[in-house]
Amino acid sequence: MTTATALRDTATLTGRVLRHWRRRPVSIALGLMFPVLMVLMFGYLFGGAMAVPDGRYLDFLIPGMLAMTMLFGLEALVVSITADTAKGVTDRVRAMPVTTGAVLASRSAADLLNAVVGLGVMVATGLLVGWTAQRGVLPALAALGLLVWLRFAFTWIGTYLGLLLKTPESAVAVQVLVWPVGFLSSAFVSPATMPDWLGLVATWNPLSATATAIRELFGNPAWHDGGWAARHSVALALLWPAVLTAVFLPLAVRQYRALGR
Template sequence: MIGEAGLGTASWVVARRGLRRTFRTPQIIVMGLVQSVAFLLIFRYVFGGAIDTRGTGYVDYMIPGVLTVSGLFAGMSAAVAVADDAASGYLDRLKSLPMPRTAVIAGQVLADTVRVALILAVTAALAFAVGFRVHAGWAAALAAFGLCVLFGFAFVWTFVALGLLTANPQAAQGVGFLALPLSFVSGAYVPVETMPGWLRGFAENQPVTVMMDAVRSLTQDTGPHTGDITFALAWTAGIIAVSATIAVARFQRS
């Protein structure tokens, strides 16, 4: 009798398949990069001159928001990938193998998180090319980059859950764009103080703004970091806990 593969081993096998699919289909990475780069260039050179950031240069204000949002958007294709695997029967074949079912989801999340990290690294490099500068030391900057990757990891779980719930690539692609309100109704591109009062409450306390504030405080040395980072980590942990629970439960029942 063949024994069941361990969670770590099985997750890595599934992740390798996801990574091979990504690198054999470079459009997956290219489209994620195009979206991130487009936002960066548009807000840097088109809208930047018209937005008052109250003492902070707009490029230094905007880039932490762009990186935070890039981690969110880069995870959107995870929903389509998982829905496509479900529709094609690939996930059903994995269920018949002697491996923990959780490994199927964990492997997919790992592969997509690597893709998110690559997109964020290229976007960060371009940010420096257009004038972004770090004012709080490179250790803090690396910590900020790690927060962006972690935020992307959290939303990969969210999009994987959405992909499993829809089980249809077209529907999953449409559902993924629910992330748009989170990105634009936030402090990523404009100060939330400029928004109407009824909108400002949501913008100040939703996860994109919270994470962006932490990233901005680390890169720009805008004040004490501990509170911003703690709040951002709490939001991230909550997103992971809820999304992972839904994803695993849905996969177990399907």
């Protein structure tokens, strides 16, 4: 088994997921439109009631929604992995000479491609509603890099959960749980506006670290309490995904191997 074979397997399996998109354009389009709808809802329906101290609510919201979009990919990944197990595709692949690494890496790679498309749609939406990156191209690219880095960590949580849960029905639980995790962050409002203990959880949510860090890199309104987590948001946005990956990547590999026990 050479590295070249492993890479080709990864490319083959990633290509499979991309072919799924071509055959299911409507569900892909709906998945991409969902965060756009949320921008419109929060920006225009609730946005009037939101007072951001140092700027427009929409300029605070867009980076938050970019971070949220990274989280929303999780359930599609979990559903797709459980569907493979339920349909016997996982076992067929396991009975073939394909490495564990290629099976898992292709999931992450395909999901990252999905995330990049999702980011493109959301950035375009942001620009259409008047949001801009104020600090130039390089910090903006760094911000996008932090978002993809967060999604990379989430792909391993999703892969682990997908292998753990096994049936598409139980994956619905992930769809429900994504919401409190997403809202209990600084994506939509400052944690300073929340009751103390909730604010504390929201401040340390990995999603908040990335949202706050990219607000800084985009030069958008920060609306935070100036606490330690907020001041070190870029470091946290680098560190959190590293920690999550270090925990969930080995768990995903272990769970895949456990299919043979």
